[in-house]
Amino acid sequence: MSFAKKIIEWYHDHQRDLPWRNTRDAYKIWLSEIILQQTRVEQGMPYYLRFVDRYADVLAFANASEDDILHLWQGLGYYSRGRNMHKAAGIVRDMYQGEFPKSYVELIKLPGVGEYTAAAISSFSNDEQQAVLDGNVFRVLSRYFGVETAINTPAGKKIFTQLAKDNLDRDYPALYNQAIMDFGALHCKPKSPLCGECELQLDCFAYTHGMVADLPVKIKAKKSRNRYFHYFIIQKDDEILMSKRGASDVWENLYEFPMIETSEALEGLEITAHPEFVALFGPEVTISLLQRNKKHVLSHQNIYATFYSVLSSRDLEQKKVNWNYVLLKDLDKLAKHKLIFSFLETAKL
DNA sequence: AACGCGGGGAT
DNA sequence: ATCCCAGCGTT
The missing domain is CATH 1.10.340.30 (Hypothetical protein; domain 2)
Incomplete structure (x- = not known):
């Protein structure tokens, strides 16, 4: 046969x-x-x-x-x-x-x-x-x-x-x-x-x-790299600032919180000394840690995400073209990646 | 030819 | 931890 x-x-x-x-x-x-x-x-x-x-x-x-x-x-x-x-x-x-x-x-x-x-x-x-x-x-x-x-x-x-x-x-x-x-x-x-x-x-x-x-024989994949994402939860009345990710990286076109990526892990609130952070929020800012170094594993990279709550007096909406305030009640309607929707499930904003 | 791209279940 | 899943597109 x-x-x-x-x-x-x-x-x-x-x-x-x-x-x-x-x-x-x-x-x-x-x-x-x-x-x-x-x-x-x-x-x-x-x-x-x-x-x-x-x-x-x-x-x-x-x-x-x-x-x-x-x-x-x-x-x-x-x-x-x-x-x-x-x-x-x-x-x-x-x-x-x-x-x-x-x-x-x-x-x-x-x-x-x-x-x-x-x-x-x-x-x-x-x-x-x-x-x-x-x-x-x-x-x-x-x-x-x-x-x-x-x-x-x-x-x-x-x-x-x-x-x-x-x-x-x-x-x-x-x-x-x-x-x-x-x-x-x-x-x-x-x-x-x-x-x-x-x-x-x-x-x-x-x-x-x-x-x-x-069998079968398969060439092994190379090791993952580590990345450090810092997410900022910025609320104004009943709205929250969200950002749409761009091309040439993970999660293209999905929504997330405004963020800064660093090449190394940071301790405590060290992110406040980062040039990008200063440029976005200036000196008049109140920040607190919500969740630290949440590990998220992709097949090709390990992402460590830290979430901060930020109070700023600046008009942040104009900072980036991909940033927009979204009504909290409409947050469910946005397509988000796992790091974000799983944070939201426990955060209860 | 090599690499980037998610999330989860089985072992 | 490691493997791999009804793979494809880009560089």
Whole structure:
């Protein structure tokens, strides 16, 4: 029996019932695929349900504002996905008359849709013969066929792309793609895979050679850097000063409190001697510490955030173009990153 | 070819 | 602590 048939056989007995598998609507499949990029099914599920409920079709999605999309995306991470989705929806509205494309060659042109996502949507919505290659597929193929080339190198990508294509079930591309990903997620897991009860055991290179724990090979990421953020809570009557983050850094276009970044950790109220602080607030300022060195871990950096309460007599709204006073009761409506919304949950302003 | 980009769960 | 998740875009 072919590799594909064995995978599909496993799938018949073990598949998950997921909402985006019960539709051929390319819009809904697109929604699920973008949400699930680098995101576990359990984590993405509530977001998927919220999005299909709020935006029933791509036109509703396109006609929302980017702020609205990011607000619904809040807490899911990798926010460029939300921004790119909004751009893509606008393209589908303006260039495709609101009809979501279903072919690989059209899908891959959309922002946020790469090779994996184009293969997934075109096979699931239109039975195109496109093999998906995601983290699950890399792992299953490397173990079963014994490929030791690192998966996160161009050479590895080339080998695995070919291997994925060669093993695609040409008669049932959608079924096979779903099957191999579920097999990787539920059975051929990164840690403690279920080899003991695996029907593919005797044909699996890694199992027969005692290399299951060694595959796939992956080049390790470099170490995270440390950053120190100082956030200022500035209230005026029933309003609070908020700032919208710019490009070329984390959390692009999300809202937060006005802040200063320093290259080293600071003690107590040392921030008041910082040139940037003096330029913003001047000498006539009252400041107090609210929360110190809250650690926030991203995949590529460690952020240490300190929160201060600030009373200033200056007109601070004009200090920066991205600064604006927001009614406290409207704070919930802004798209914020986790550091900010989790501070607000405990702060009770 | 390498890097930047979140947040959370499993081990 | 470390790994990795239905990856993509930029440099």
